[in-house]
Amino acid sequence: MSPRDLVLTPRGLRFAGRLWPCSIGRGGVTGQKREGDGATPSGTHRVVGMVYRPDRIPRPAHWSRPIGPRDLWCDDPRHPAYNRPVRAPFGASHETLRRADPLYDLVLIVDWNLTAPVPGGGSAIFIHEWRRPGYPTEGCIALERKDLHEIAGRIRPGTRLIVP
Template sequence: MTPFDLVLTPRGVRYQGRYYPCSIGKGGLRQDKREGDGATPRGIHHVVGMLYRADRIARPAPWAEPIGPNDLWSDACDDPAYNQKVRAPYGASHEQLRRADPLYDVVWITDWNYPQATPGRGSAIFLHQWRRPHYPTEGCIAFRRDHLLQLSRRILPGTRLIVPQR
């Protein structure tokens, strides 16, 4: 591990010697992640993208891309675009990236089952804002808004997210 890794611990995510409280999936931590289980997958993942709401916040990092009004994320296991960013109109099951609430004002995309997705293995493990302290996610890792914004200015593409095996 390096000081530039994001490491999930019982105290939160550790980054450069500091701990950031976070929420994880309602299904806990799992080695055998499946679509819909609500679990956060164990392993070493990489941050491969960052999206943000340009109508709500300034660009958090030079490499962040704005979320458009028609941007969606496919979670349809039987669709060729499974676990990919897609655009409306889109008939298969999906998640809105441009939400009414602030949860996705900044979203980091990880390489969990992405970009080459295995159907049913789980989609969209993002890092994003939490609803409230320790309120579980659908498998993502979520932070307090100010912490997420602070980290967004510091991380780089390829930053490792380590979710320990035990």
């Protein structure tokens, strides 16, 4: 492991010689990820994208992309765009990336089930802001806002996320 890796530990997310408090999925960590199970998938993943709300925060990194009003993420296992970004209007089940709350003001996109999505294998696995300390996610990893922004400014595309 490299100090440039993001490594989930029982005490937080280790990165750049520090331990950052985080929350994980309400279903814990699993090696058998399924859509809707609320679990964070184990394995070695890569951060493959970064999106942000330009109406709320400055651009966090040169490689980040703004979230527009029509940006969504398909979470319908029966749809060909499963676990992919899509645009409104979109009739299948999806997550809205431009949320009213601040959870997705800055999102690091993880490559879980992304390259050749397995229907039902889990979608929208992100690193994003937490609701509050210790509050579980639906399978993502969540951090305090200032910590997320600091990490986002220091990582690069391809940074590894290791979830034992």
